Amino acid sequence: MTTTEEPRGDRIAKWLSRAGIASRRDVEQMLAEGTVRLNGKVVTHPATFVSAGDVVQVAGKVVEPPDRTRMWRYHKPPGLVTTHKDPEGRPTVFEKLRQQLPRVISVGRLDLNSEGLLLLTNDGALARQLELPSTGWLRRYRVRVFGTPNEGALKSLARGITIEGVRYGPIEADVDAQKGDNTWLTVSLREGRNREVRRVMAHLGLAVSRLIRVAYGPFQLGMLERGGIEEIPPRVLREQLPAAAAPPPAPRRR
Structure with a gap:
């Protein structure tokens, strides 16, 4: 006689990441700080599994089970930082969108003055994956600079460049237009360092x-409009991210 074992579910870091709470690395820090509970008990070990029907709490608040993977395009305006909490008290993207979206994580960042x-x-594991240079997704920007670029210097960026000991990968930079002392460039890269x-x-x-970032991978x-938010249709996610866009597996029964 054979029996079917009940699946163990997901590791708690992956489960919380899929629920949009934080990246797996940040979840592991939460575990070390003792702010995560599973069925009322503090969880400190990342090799803890969450099964269907379990109750997970972070900082005393119950976390809803992960939804299907969802993604939004947001036209970030300048003047917002891409972080959940800012120690300097500056307005954040997530405060701005709190009433419009569930708990979400950004794929990469745009600094305060960038747009x-x-x-x-809502899938923290996916966000981390798409940020990695190994994913190969191109980030494309329109950049206005003060001054007249040296065409040779721009072309040399395609070989990569080292600045103050930091090595940056290949960058494509082309002049689009010049007006007075200002020049518009199109800049494309795959690393996206800070x-x-x-x-x-x-x-x-x-x-x-x-x-201005105008593209991230296949998404444009x-x-x-500035400040606008639009969900990417599930069909498009399935086409571009077939594995990530699959719905969470239903729990098996005996």
């Missing part, structure tokens, strides 16, 4: 006065 396409998802475009331009003697800013 344009910011992808938001403030990478601004630092590279500054190294070339160019001050960035406006930076398009005509989405």
Whole structure:
């Protein structure tokens, strides 16, 4: 006689990440701090599994089970930071969208003065995956700089560049238009390090006065107005992210 074992479910870090609480790394920090409970008991070990019907709490609040993976395009305006809490008290993207969205995590970041396409998802594991250079997704920006770029210096960025000991990967930079002392560039890269475009331009003697992300992988800013938010249809997610867009598996029965 054979029996079917009850599945163990997901590890708690993955479960909370899928629920949009935080990245797996941040969840592991929460576990170390003792702020996560499973069925009323404090959980400290990441190799703890969550099954259907379990109750998970973070900082005393019950966490709803992970929904299907969802993703939104957001046209971030300048003046917002891409973080859940800012120690300097500056307004954040997530405070701005609190009434419009469930708990979400950004795919990468845009700094305070940058604007344009910011992808938001309720799947923390997916967010982390899409941020990795190994994913190979191209980030494309429209960049306004003060000054006249040296065409040779721009072309040399395609080989990568080292600035103050930090190695940046290949960058494609092309001049679109010049008007007076200002030049518009299209800049494309695959790494997306913190403030990478601004630092590279500054190294070339160019001050960035406006930076707009217009594409992240297959997703485009398009005509989405500043401050606008729009969910990416499930059909499009299935086409672009077939594994991630699959619905959570239903619990098996004996």
